[in-house]
Amino acid sequence: MSAPLSRRGDTGTTVAEIRDRLGRLGIMPAAEPGFDPANASFDDSVDHAVRAFQQARGLTVDGIVGPQTFRRLEEARWTLGDRVLSYRPGRLVSGDDVLGLQQRLSGLGFDLGRVDGVFGPLTDHALREFQRSVGVDPDGTCGPMTFRAINRLARTMSGGGTATTLRELHALESICSGVAHKVVVIDPGHDGGDDGHGVNEAAIAGDLATRVEGRLAAIGVQVLLTRKPDSGSAADESDRAAFANDTGADLVLSLNVGSADSAIPSGCASFYFGDSAAGTGSALGRRFAEMVQEEICSRTDLTDCQSHAKTWDLLRMTRMPAVRLECGYLSSPHDARRLADPAFRDAVAEGIAAAVVRFFAPVTTEA
Numbered sequence: 217m218s219a220p221l222s223r224r225g226d227t228g229t230t231v232a233e234i235r236d237r238l239g240r241l242g243i244m245p246a247a248e249p250g251f252d253p254a255n256a257s258f259d260d261s262v263d264h265a266v267r268a269f270q271q272a273r274g275l276t277v278d279g280i281v282g283p284q285t286f287r288r289l290e291e292a293r294w295t296l297g298d299r300v301l302s303y304r305p306g307r308l309v310s311g312d313d314v315l316g317l318q319q320r321l322s323g324l325g326f327d328l329g330r331v332d333g334v335f336g337p338l339t340d341h342a343l344r345e346f347q348r349s350v351g352v353d354p355d356g357t358c359g360p361m362t363f364r365a366i367n368r369l370a371r372t373m374s375g376g377g378t379a380t381t382l383r384e385l386h387a388l389e390s391i392c393s394g395v396a397h398k399v400v401v402i403d404p405g406h407d408g409g410d411d412g413h414g415v416n417e418a419a420i421a422g423d424l425a426t427r428v429e430g431r432l433a434a435i436g437v438q439v440l441l442t443r444k445p446d447s448g449s450a451a452d453e454s455d456r457a458a459f460a461n462d463t464g465a466d467l468v469l470s471l472n473v474g475s476a477d478s479a480i481p482s483g484c485a486s487f488y489f490g491d492s493a494a495g496t497g498s499a500l501g502r503r504f505a506e507m508v509q510e511e512i513c514s515r516t517d518l519t520d521c522q523s524h525a526k527t528w529d530l531l532r533m534t535r536m537p538a539v540r541l542e543c544g545y546l547s548s549p550h551d552a553r554r555l556a557d558p559a560f561r562d563a564v565a566e567g568i569a570a571a572v573v574r575f576f577a578p579v580t581t582e583a
Contacts, residue, residue: 222281224263232256234281237289238265272493274527283452284529291333296320296366301358303340310334315494317358320366321346331496332489332532391466391500395576396436401465402428403442403456403530405472417473417546420555422446424471424543427565432572440465453529460534467504467575468538469568470530473555474545482548483519484512487540489532490525497525500537508541508571515567516560518544518551537575541568 222230232253239246244265263279270277273288281289287310296316301309315333321342322331328342340356347354350365358366404421422445429439440463442456451459460468474481486505490497505523513520521542531538543564544551554560 222258222286224258224260224279226258227256229253229256231258231262234258234266234286234289235262237293238262238269241269241289241292243269274491274493274525276526276528288527297363301335302356303335303337305337308334308336314339315496317343317366319494319496324369329535330489330498331494332491333494334533336535338535392576392579394578395432395573397438398436398466398576399438399440399463400432400572401440401442401460401463401468403468403470404445405470406443417475420473420543420546420561421471423558424561424565424568427562428469428471428568431565431569435573437572454533457530457533457538460536460538465534465536467536467572468530468534469508469572470538470540471568472540472542474542475547476545477547479547479549482545482551483521484509484516484544485521485542486523487526487528487531487542488523489527489534489538491527491532492525498531498537501531501539504537504571504575505539507574508539508568511567511571511574512541512543512564513567515563516554518554 222234232247232251235244235247235256238244244261266281266285267277267279269275269289269292270279270285273292275285275288291311294311294313296313298313301314301317303309310333312333314335315331317335318328318331318333318339321328321339324346326342326346327338329336329338343358343362344354344356346366347356347362350369352361352365402425404418404425406418406421422443425441426445429441432439440459442451442459457468486509488498488501488505490502502523502525509520509523512518526540528540531540544555546552546555
């Protein structure tokens with residue numbers, strides 16, 4: 217089932233489905249007998265439950281059930297053993313049961329890349345390796361026999377994020393060899409607000425992307441854009457993540473400008489993949505997020521809103537370090553005025569390019 221945008225004040229069967237899923241997760245009371253789905257109301261209790269779920273899952277906490285929140289509600293209903301799991305190219309299976317499988321395989325020492333709850337090719341490879349090691353048919357299908365073997369061997373294992381983090385940090389040696397010949401995907405935002413003077417996210421982010429592309433190309437970096445700078449539309453996050461994966465990029469940077477109902481929010485923030493509830497995340501994504509945050513804030517007067525872990529699709533579904541950068545708010549008079557200045561955008565682009573150079577620079581150790 218696909219869900220339209222649902223929020224406080226809405227009624228109907230879609231709201232009933234949302235209430236049911238929140239009830240099954242124990243976030244709100246289950247529906248009483250005789251409850252009529254057609255009259256289900258998105259009231260304060262549902263709003264509070266949705267926000268609690270979003271907070272726990274590393275999503276944007278806005279109380280609105282859009283495609284990402286609805287999909288994560290669907291994923292949360294599965295526990296390991298509820299269904300047969302396998303790799304399906306073009307239609308990847310995701311859910312808490314996949315996350316549980318990945319955590320156990322990683323805890324047993326099998327390398328499946330990032331523990332993210334998405335059954336991709338690396339999870340398929342790790343599962344087949346596990347099956348071979350325990351004498352189960354290595355067909356890449358996690359069915360009853362494989363479940364029993366995993367439960368037998370992994371009873372004392374938990375987590376899996378630590379092993380993944382260690383592998384990521386070990387990869388620093390190969391990643392940090394200089395910027396030459398690296399592939400960086402830049403994803404210009406396209407759906408932010410307007411400051412009332414024709415300045416919008418698509419224009420600002422597109423201009424920033426062009427400035428960053430020019431600086432990086434000059435030092436030997438291959439830059440790929442998820443949309444043309446002068447285009448105001450783009451594919452959804454999962455498709456942009458697939459684009460980055462298919463190109464074999466070394467780094468993904470999403471450039472965005474925020475907007476809020478209030479003029480108070482302002483400043484620069486960066487986000488990387490991290491799921492505190494599952495204990496997983498991208499160590500390299502966090503490393504770059506902190507670098508780019510530092511470089512931009514040292515060159516501009518934007519408020520430093522720091523780096524934060526999130527589970528947005530673009531961050532979660534990319535196989536390489538990915539960071540989403542919020543370069544100010546168009547709803548803030550100060551930020552909007554600064555972002556409208558080409559010289560200011562030049563300073564932001566310079567900071568981003570400097571962070572990319574730092575990220576790929578060879579790691580040196582003191583004697």
